[in-house]
Amino acid sequence: MDYLHRTWAEIDLDSIRHNFRELKKRLSGSCLTMAVVKADAYGHGDGFVSRTLQAEGADWFGVSNINEAISLRRQEVKKPILILGFTPPELAGELNRLNVSQTVYSPDYANALSEAAQRQGVRVDCHIKVDTGMSRIGFYAQRSQAAQAAEEIAQTCSLPGLSCTGIFTHFACADEYNPDSAAYTRGQFQAFLDTLKLLETRGIHFALRHCCNSAGALAYPEMHLDMVRLGVVLYGLNPSAECAGMAALRPAMSLYTTVTMVKELEEGVAVSYGRRYAAGEGGRTIASIAVGYADGYRRSFTNRGRVLIHGQFAQVTGAVCMDQMMVDVTGISQIQTGDRVTLLGADGENRITLDDFAAVNGTINYEECCLIGRRVPRVYIEGGRESAVVDYVVAPL
């Protein structure tokens, strides 16, 4: 495949297929799947990931906003799409034309969307969002407020211009299994059921009731209802360390860069901006490599990250620059300009994971994969071979 062999990400579509099947095995035959592909499929590339999952039988796709929905429609995603977040009400007509469903999360928003839909002479398909414990968007149903929530939702369902076909909530701590967090998750589920029951007594039923994210789908089969919303697990990542081993997942993304120069530094010679590293006793062999924080290899890896070269770990030395950084390759033999460096993934016996990234940077694997930069070409692998490339810089979609 023809692409710039500077820094690139490999996305193994077979791993994504495998992960989807692993999760699917745990669902009852009637439970639908929503593949959550917001944020460019967590940095993996929305088009190839979504088309792969569509072919694999994913029933729905979840995105954060209407631009992401447009991107999916342009890339041949025909299945239903739900926007999980805010869309300006005046885009009602656009939602309708795209055949995309919108989350409706408050009386104010419902009224505004309904008015815009009527003005524009369209109907918008909606899923009602219930706040059972995130205190984010959603009809407030916490602390015995289910009756109030049901009242507001019932009014929403009667608004002209809206078709409320789905209802959902979102868990705050389904990835934590200590008794307190598990009780909180069960409390959220109960508040959701209470709200549903109150609506049912008014004769209001929803075709799609859903509450589980990846962690919920893994740990709480009794909460799957009509559909589960699978995000991070599709990419082979655990929702949290506590979920490790609950499913046989395969990380789909690897990240590589290239050695650009190798030099010997005498003891005491400083490396990179701010001279935050100096060559140790006896001097060091330092390789410059072609990746920096603008590629998503964060500056907080300064003096703390490590990479794999020829199957061996090499420590990041000095500050990570925008486009380059340096690593200590002392004792690793025969390193030359052009050699491949593994930032993420396996090289021989050793492996670096997004969990390792997250541990160094004090964050979660979700954030790390979203940050892989747009200037890093995504190279898709199928059957162990490169099958396609997406380069956001030279061939924008």
Ligand SMILES: *Cc1c(COP(=O)(O)O)cnc(C)c1O
């Ligand atoms: C992002 C998101 C998901 C997917 O979460 P994962 O933990 O990645 O499975 C599901 N539902 C909603 C509402 C989301 O915003």
